Amino acid sequence: MRRCWLALGITVLVTILLAASVWPVLAAQQQRITVTEYFVTAQGKIEKHAVRVPCPPRRVVVLGAYPVEMVKALGVDKAVVGVDDYTKKNTQWPEYVLKVPDVGSSSTPSVEKIIALKPDLVIEAFMKPEVRSQLVRAGIPVIRIYGYKTELIPGEIRTLGVIFNCQNRANAYAAYIQKQWRTVQERTKKLSSRQKVKVYWESSLGDWKTNGPGSGAHPLIEWAGGINIAAGLGVAYPVVSPEWVAAKNPDVIIKYVGREQAGWTVNDTKKMEDLRRQIMSRPSLKNTNAVKHGRVYLISDLITCAPQGAAGEYYIARWLHPELFRDVNPEAVRREMLKKFYGEELKGVWVYPTK
Template identity: 75%
Template sequence: MRLLGRFVGIVFLLAALLAGALLSSTQLAECWAAPQKRITVTEYFVTPAGKIEKHAVRVPCSPKRVVVLGGYPAEMLKALGVEKTVVAVDDWTRNKERWPAYVNRLPSVGRSNTPDIEKILALKPDLVIEGFLDPRLRTQLERAGIPCLKIYGYKTTLIPTEIRTLGLVFNCRSRANAYAGYIEKHWRTVQERTKKLASRQKPKVYWESGLGDWSTHGPGSGAQPLIDWAGGINIAADRGIAYPKVSPEWVAAKNPDVIIKYVSAPECGWEGDVKKLAEIRQQIMQRPALRNTNAVRHGRVYLISAKISCAPRGAAGEYYVAKWLHPELFRDVNPEAVHREMLKKFYGEELRGVWVYPQR
């Protein structure tokens, strides 16, 4: 019996060794995989009043399965070369923006602020990157063991910091520093040229958001610093909130010298529709409350895509704004050339479409 027991033991040992030999290298790696490394990074939350709050969050480094809720962070990940980690995006990014091209091959998990949590959980992500997510849904994901990281991508002053945060998370700091540094360099150029302007030299600006007629940008919005840096005065700077709704009469009384309007895709962007943009501009200029403003009387009404202003590609878009406000100071600058260079350098794309109107 003792010999029989030893024989059985040897048989089981040989069987185990054979089974191990039959496992693929991938399976063995999964069996012996070390726990995923986590790091602590700072995320930034902007309150409705425009105040910035800092939160420390624990996230994987480097994540392998990422759900991205928002077109701006999806664009950032493309520029950083880590888009292959993304397993799903939101409806707007996939069906409306449809760029970068990789988002078209991914499933959608619903709206960026109220996604389908069950769909997200089924994908087993190790990170959710969000810019608009309902806090209650974020808590639900975190309780399920899925870390979340807030990346706006459209809060202008935070963009370089958010890019460098992603560089830490995805372990691509060199690329992130180059990307953020490129943006900062062009923004500094604008600020250097306008810093000596007196208040009387600064035109008053009404910047209408994409949230509807008479919705504008106040402190804490992405447009506020762009107006300041370009040497303008935001007529809504004293409204106390980032995205105030104002009245036609209020704007008329402020008498803006320049009007800028956000226009979304497809009219403004990769495809672009010059005829439609001309119609939108004409409609703005024909609004009764705006007809007698300095901006309309002097034809200083401009349309721009949000994707090249309050965005990473705002490095190019800010030059358009600066030329509209101070053409004499930026006569030598070609914003289109900067946009073309940035697309090629960081996204591997050629410039096409219509991003501003009028184009000259």
């Protein structure tokens, strides 16, 4: 009996000693660090905020298709315990989003559902300030990662690299994106103002809602050698009139399309063909240079104002200045990017016309 008690005592002592040695290691692995997050105002101004987050987080809720994609590319998606409902039900990519619960919309998620998942970090792109405040009061750190504000994307990727302690991967991912953007800018930098084309880029959220400074589309237009006709309005997402667009007479019209018209699960271009015909038949657009010369294009936001905009920008550049980008195959660049950083093959329909 004494031997049994002695053995039990030794077992308990060893367990205590092991716990004492393991928990400091775990605590050291998840220190709190201060990083910078960015907020973009309605006027397109960038504000910087300091935020304290765990490093690396072990349980993360990610809200928004763009930060969800970044997390996948960084190889830390196993930490994700919840996503927004739109990404899970409509975007349905990357595949890991189908295996975790949704917590509601990206702007007004369920605070109760998030708390129940016990995350040590929430990554968001659109969350309402009052919802964010509730989470912070509950002791859950929150950081904003847009993933669709073009100029911020490389910095946001590197911030996630610091948070998840995968800086090498993050630096390679961000550098790849920047390399593609530099290639486009190098080819268009010598264009004169007369050689640049006027662009009207319409949102998928409604007719006549366009993209001004502060939107993800604005720099893509300028880098590709275009002139954004909404540049002088001073609002990131202005709503304009048909008459206003007609008076500006754009040379190129680009329209964002939603997940029901383009994406991973879409297999044909019929819906985009119909939408393009509708746009070109609008009375106010019939006499624009864009419609008269058939320069009306449709594209998914997931490959433009997004990390994969590294490939999508080549579509924009070819549409604006085909003579400068005849040798570039945007689809090939995207295939390379998907394989290199996501471990996936390209599928679905993303642009129309496709050439």
